[in-house]
Amino acid sequence: MYALVDGNNFYVSCERIFRPSLNACPVIVLSNNDGCAIARSNEAKALGVAMGAPWFKVQHLQESAGLVALSANFTLYGDISQRMMTIASGLGPRQEIYSIDESFVELQGVRGNLIQRSHTMRERILQWIGVPTCIGIGATKTLAKLANHIAKTAERKPGLYPIELAQVCNLESLSAGELKDVFQRTDVSEVWGVGRRIHAQLKASGIESVWDLRESSTSALRARFGVVMERTIRELQGHACIDLEEVPAHKKEIACTRSFGQAVVSLEPLVQAVSEFASRAAEKLRRQHSQASQVLVFIRTSPFRSGPQYSQSVTLPLLRPSADTSTLVQTAVLGLRLIYQGGFSFAKAGVMLMDLSDEGVEQGELSLEDERLEQAKPAHCAQLMQTLDRLNQRYGRGTLSVASSGITTRHKIWSMRQERLTPRYTTAWADMPIARA
Amino acid sequence: MNSIRPTPTDTPAPRSSSSPGPVETVCPRGKAAPTQEAEWPSGSVPWNAHAYTLAPSTLPLRVVPGKVPAGFPSPAEDFAVKRHDLNELLITHAMATFLWRVSGQSMTEAGIFDGDILVVNRALTPVHKDVVVAEVDGEFTVKYFYKRNGNIKLQPANPTYPEITFKEGQSLRICGVVTSSIKRFRKSAQHLD
Numbered sequence: 001m002y003a004l005v006d007g008n009n010f011y012v013s014c015e016r017i018f019r020p021s022l023n024a025c026p027v028i029v030l031s032n033n034d035g036c037a038i039a040r041s042n043e044a045k046a047l048g049v050a051m052g053a054p055w056f057k058v059q060h061l062q063e064s065a066g067l068v069a070l071s072a073n074f075t076l077y078g079d080i081s082q083r084m085m086t087i088a089s090g091l092g093p094r095q096e097i098y099s100i101d102e103s104f105v106e107l108q109g110v111r112g113n114l115i116q117r118s119h120t121m122r123e124r125i126l127q128w129i130g131v132p133t134c135i136g137i138g139a140t141k142t143l144a145k146l147a148n149h150i151a152k153t154a155e156r157k158p159g160l161y162p163i164e165l166a167q168v169c170n171l172e173s174l175s176a177g178e179l180k181d182v183f184q185r186t187d188v189s190e191v192w193g194v195g196r197r198i199h200a201q202l203k204a205s206g207i208e209s210v211w212d213l214r215e216s217s218t219s220a221l222r223a224r225f226g227v228v229m230e231r232t233i234r235e236l237q238g239h240a241c242i243d244l245e246e247v248p249a250h251k252k253e254i255a256c257t258r259s260f261g262q263a264v265v266s267l268e269p270l271v272q273a274v275s276e277f278a279s280r281a282a283e284k285l286r287r288q289h290s291q292a293s294q295v296l297v298f299i300r301t302s303p304f305r306s307g308p309q310y311s312q313s314v315t316l317p318l319l320r321p322s323a324d325t326s327t328l329v330q331t332a333v334l335g336l337r338l339i340y341q342g343g344f345s346f347a348k349a350g351v352m353l354m355d356l357s358d359e360g361v362e363q364g365e366l367s368l369e370d371e372r373l374e375q376a377k378p379a380h381c382a383q384l385m386q387t388l389d390r391l392n393q394r395y396g397r398g399t400l401s402v403a404s405s406g407i408t409t410r411h412k413i414w415s416m417r418q419e420r421l422t423p424r425y426t427t428a429w430a431d432m433p434i435a436r437a
Numbered sequence: 438m439n440s441i442r443p444t445p446t447d448t449p450a451p452r453s454s455s456s457p458g459p460v461e462t463v464c465p466r467g468k469a470a471p472t473q474e475a476e477w478p479s480g481s482v483p484w485n486a487h488a489y490t491l492a493p494s495t496l497p498l499r500v501v502p503g504k505v506p507a508g509f510p511s512p513a514e515d516f517a518v519k520r521h522d523l524n525e526l527l528i529t530h531a532m533a534t535f536l537w538r539v540s541g542q543s544m545t546e547a548g549i550f551d552g553d554i555l556v557v558n559r560a561l562t563p564v565h566k567d568v569v570v571a572e573v574d575g576e577f578t579v580k581y582f583y584k585r586n587g588n589i590k591l592q593p594a595n596p597t598y599p600e601i602t603f604k605e606g607q608s609l610r611i612c613g614v615v616t617s618s619i620k621r622f623r624k625s626a627q628h629l630d
Contacts, residue, residue, distance in 0.1 A: 020610070021575030083532040128533035128559050130612075426535060435555060435570050435579040437541035437593075 001107040001137065001172060002144040002244075003118065005088040005125075007081075008132045008152065010101035011039035014080045015070055017130040018425045018433045027068045030055055033259045033417045034071055042156060071418035079426045083129050091121050091135075096244045102148075104141055106244055118168040137170040141242045142235035145192040146210065147171045150182060160185065183211035193232045198225060210236065250288050250356070256281040257350025261417035263302070264346045270299065271333055273414045275405035277351040278332035282325040283392070285353055286385060291321035291361075292353035295328060297335035302347035310346075312339040321357055324381045325388065328353065329402050349414075527617050533560035535613065537570055537577060544568070544579055547594035549618050555579060559613035568615040573601055579615060 007013055011029040016022045026043035030036065036054045037044075047065050049058050061067035081100045089095040094106040107114060118135040125133050134155065136147025151169035154161040161169075161182060171179060188210055189199040201224075207213050214236040222230035231241040256277040264270055274297060285292055298313030314335045322328060332351045391400045406412055423431035528534045537555045547568060549555070555570065563569050569582045571591060580591035580601065589609060591601040603609050 020572040020577070086532050124560075128530070130559070432536055432538045432554070433577060434540045435537040435577040437539050437544040437549060437551070437579050 001114075001139055002141050003091055003105045003107055003114075004098075004136045004141070004144040004148040005084075005091065005103050005105060005121070006134055006136075006148050006152070007084060007101035008134060009039055009041050010081075010131065011072065011077055012041045012044075013131045014077050015073070015422060016041075017080065018076075019422065022068060025066050025068055026061070027070065028058070029070050029072050030420070031072060033261055034069075034419060035259070037069075038072065045156075069420055071421040073422050073424065075424045075427050076422065080129055080131060084125055084131055084133070087125050087128055088121065088133075091117065094244055094246055096246055097248070104144060104244060107137070115168055115170050115173060118170070122167060135168045137168075137172060139172060139238040140235040140240045141244075142192045142232060143171055143238065146186070146190060146236075149190050150186065180211060183214060184209045186210040188213050191232060191236065193228060198229070201225075250290060251284075252356060253352055253354050254281050254284050254288075254290075254292070254356070255350060255352040256284070257298075257348065257352075258416065259302075259348045260346070260414040262413050263305075264414050265342070265344065267337075267340050267342075269412065269414050270336060270340065270346060270349060271404055272406040272412060273349050274332050274336045274351060275329050275402055277349065278329045279325050279402055279405060281351050281353050282323065282328045282385075283389060285328075285356070286323050286359075286389060289359045290356040291323040291359050292328065293318055293321045293355035293357065294353075295331045295335060296352040296354060297332050297339065297350070298352075299336065299339060299346050299349045301344050305345065305347070308344055310341060310344040312341075314339050315354070320362065321355075322381075323359055324385060325402060327381075329404060333404060527556050527619075528558075529616075530558055530560040533613070534558050537579070539579060539618070543593035543595045543598035545595055547581070549579060549594070549615075550620065554619040554621075555615045556617040556619065557613040558616050561614040561616070563611050563614050570612040570615060572610040572612060577612065582611070582614075 012022075012027045015027065015029065022041075024043075025041075026047050026049070027041040028037040028044045028049055029039040031038045034055055036052050037049055037058065038052070040049050040051065044067060047061055047067065049061070049067070055069060058067065059069075062069070077100060084101075085095070085097050085103050088103050088105060092105040092107045092110050094108075096104040098104055110117070114137055118137065122133050122135060125131055134148055134151040136144050136149065136151050138144040138147045147169040150161055150165055150171075151167055154163060154169065155166035158166075162178075165182070171182075174182065186209060188194055188202055188207055189196075191210055191213060194202065194213075202208075202213065207216060213233060216233060218230050218233045221233060234241050258273075258277065260273070264273070278295070294315055294317050296313055296315045298311070300311035301307070301309050303309065316331050316335050318327065318331060328351075336349075388400050392398070423433075425431055425433050524531075535557050537557055539549055539551055539553045539555060541551060544550075549568070557570050561567075563582045563584075565582065565584045567582045568579065569591075570577055570579050571582075572578075573591070578591065578601070580593055583590045583592045583600075589603065591609075593600065
């Protein structure tokens with residue numbers, strides 16, 4: 001049996017911890033570059049702000065309805081998330097952190113009244129860190145996720161589900177009749193793994209509710225949608241097919257891509273951006289003790305703006321796998337120079353490190369390179385990179401960086417737009433919240 | 438008796454002008470050769486200390502630092518314990534603990550001054566006379582929590598400031614109980630705050 005603990009409107013809830021004045025008003029959190037809404041308070045949802053709504057389309061609500069929009073403060077969300085996950089892990093013996101605001105907890109062997117325990121856990125998280133949560137319980141991960149959706153909806157839209165399912169919903173405690181009723185009231189698109197396209201196809205073949213899907217023929221749907229769909233149906237029927245992933249698998253690819261705060265035309269700022277993205281990706285690469293064999297670079301104009309469009313990418317193989325920032329930056333910049341063309345307003349660029357392997361694994365080969373160069377490299381680089389990472393960790397990101405990412409501390413034109421950023425209340429000494437005495 | 442013979446790689450050559458080139462000396466255990474000792478100014482490292490340097494460790498609390506006589510274990514070894522840790526003293530619920538900075542004079546009589554840092558534990562339920570951080574009119578305030586006969590209010594320690602009382606229907610939200618206040622007299626790490 002599994003529980004899914006999920007923070008309600010998580011980013012907004014994090015912002016409200018240190019901004020009590022936001023408690024009653026509609027709040028949204030905007031994506032990078034203050035582009036679109038990625039989290040909405042219940043009040044903002046009631047105003048009709050859709051998930052992913054572009055800021056310029058809902059901006060008028062600022063005046064008319066007191067809507068407050070904030071830039072995403074991922075430093076704050078990361079800390080609060082870690083605290084929430086640690087507290088939630090007390091619910092059962094094993095935990096999988098599924099996303100920044102969701103974690104699965106296995107309930108195998110947990111005794112006592114699970115609903116009661118879950119309510120206590122909810123209250124603890126609310127008191128200790130100030131974030132409201134909902135907890136869904138089911139025999140499988142798919143059912144736990146569905147139960148969580150029901151717990152949330154029952155709280156937010158009274159009348160749709162029995163009110164006792166609000167905040168904590170344990171599908172295992174329902175009778176067969178109640179379960180059928182709840183599943184019939186729930187749209188099939190709420191099932192974990194049913195995306196928009198599959199949803200449309202299911203609907204066309206008459207499968208509208210969760211109940212319809214659960215009662216469908218697994219073999220027929222497997223033939224049509226593949227084994228993933230069969231697994232989903234079996235999970236809905238209560239047969240666990242998806243196990244807990246306690247340790248996140250190493251990433252197979254590491255990317256750092258970003259939209260620019262302002263369009264960029266010339267090559268120089270692009271070199272800076274690509275250098276920084278490659279450095280950032282290299283840092284992530286070393287953190288999981290991997291090395292990369294290929295570097296992909298892309299640049300593109302904005303499809304939402306008029307003017308000539310251009311989008312191009314290139315993948316460059318490395319002579320041998322590397323986790324060295326200077327090698328990766330050089331390669332990325334070389335790639336950029338290959339694909340760059342003047343006369344376009346670029347809106348986004350990115351670097352992706354691919355074909356990753358564990359660090360230290362090296363293919364023996366007959367070297368045709370200059371031997372002196374050869375010997376100077378690996379050991380020294382590893383040490384240099386370790387020093388680089390430590391300095392940046394200790395004195396803050398950007399303390400030491402490759403010069404091609406720009407040496408000025410003044411605002412870079414390609415850097416992210418974050419005009420509505422709240423302080424890093426819990427991680428920066430200078431940003432500590434103030435208590436009036 | 439074993440003797441220790443320094444090798445050229447791990448022994449610095451004596452810097453004295455009276456000894457030309459490396460001198461090979463055999464010394465008894467735990468005792469430096471008297472001729473060498475005399476050539477070193479007092480307070481400097483004995484010439485053979487280099488051979489007994491402790492390996493650098495990532496677990497700083499495992500080893501009690503001190504000079505180790507050659508060949509004998511440190512008498513403090515069995516007493517190695519954990520060093521004082523301020524986190525242990527100030528924080529009981531790490532996940533529920535947050536810091537606030539004080540601004541204002543209303544709590545000076547309670548020893549809480551402008552600029553101090555409050556350690557706030559949200560896991561504790563406030564009782565009468567606790568110092569708490571509470572939300573009042575969209576702002577945070579630090580005050581005494583007064584709770585007697587169902588009467589709840591926030592009291593300043595400085596009597597020249599007003600009490601904060603609550604009317605019917607008005608809600609008081611306590612953020613947490615202040616368990617310590619940190620006052621720094623000399624800021625060693627300027628870049629931190």
